[in-house]
Amino acid sequence: MGSGLPPAKDSATEGDASKPLVVYGFTPLGGTASSASPFVSKLETYLRMAGIDYEARVGMSGAPKGKVPFIKQGDVTLGDSTFICEYLKNTYKGKLQTKEPDTAETKAVAAACRIICEDNLASGMSYYRWGHPKGFSATKERMSSIVPWFMMWLIPRMIRGKIMKNLYAQGLSRHSEKDVIFLLTSSVEALSGFLGDKRYMTGDVPCAADASVFGMLDNYLNDGLDLEPARIVKRFPNLVRYVTDIRRTYYPEDNPSQFSPAYKAGDATKRD
Ligand SMILES: N[C@@H](CCC(=O)N[C@@H](CS)C(=O)NCC(=O)O)C(=O)O
Helix, strand or coil: CCCCCCCCCCCCCCCCCCCCEEEEECCCCCCCCCCCCHHHHHHHHHHHHHCCCCEEEECCCCCCCCCCCEEEECCEEEECHHHHHHHHHHHCCCCCCCCCCCCHHHHHHHHHHHHHHHHHHHHHHHHHHHHCHHHHHHHHHHHCCCCCHHHCCHHHHHHHHHHHHHHHHHCHHHCCHHHHHHHHHHHHHHHHHHHCCCCECCECCCCHHHHHHHHHHHHHHHCCCCCHHHHHHHCCHHHHHHHHHHHHHHCCCCCCCCCCCCCCCCCCCEEC
16 A cells, blocks of 8 residues: 555445345444444434435444445445445435435535534544543443453453554544543534524434434433543533434334344344
8 A cells, every 4th residue: 555545446326226225333332322333323313314224234344444334235335424325315316304405504514513523523432432541441341241251351452552543643632631621512512503492403304414413422422431422412401402302203112223232123133
């Protein structure tokens, strides 16, 4: 690869809606409605908001970009939640129960919400779950239910090393915790300001940006790790109401996340 850009193919923009759609990702963490990955939660929430049928598989082997979520449909294999949502909007055109923004202002709000969540708040999540001593010990404890005991010393430290390298390059871990809290709080405050009294970020009907915001805020609020991110979101009652409403509407008790062990499709959540 040298020091330049790695080769990368353009994302598929449209597929065959008559073919089964399979979504790959991680299971939920603590009390999150969907996955421990806010990006997987975003995609599953978008599928539910849009009314698209799918089948979830736990795992990331075969991920075209080395990350989850990714999907397979017919001969298409596609990674990255944003490009997957674009693909789904084209593939299921005319059948979606979501409404994408159509004015300059609502488009700007949706883009800002997505970028705030997937850049700043995603780094904040890594900072607390993997960098912060209290978060790392809680994260390790959670991992002990899925990682064999003899790998428990190695695996969490390996993942932490990789994440800390990324966080240093991105810059967040170079700040004091007080400064990190300032950055995260101002981002969450912006989301709260965009939402105001509305039901969804751009009006009465959800759009893909709502899935992004929900995936991140549900992970901030409900991952059960008792960390600063949950305290930050709780300062904004309209965001807490928003997350609660989306959980109730799209993840009712009798239809839990397909990534959750509680989901029974036949016998259990499928694994690859
Ligand atoms: N931009 C990607 C981000 C996905 C992402 O960062 N996924 C993480 C889990 S939260 C992952 O798969 N990490 C594994 C790795 O980097 O090895 C998207 O929107 O799908």
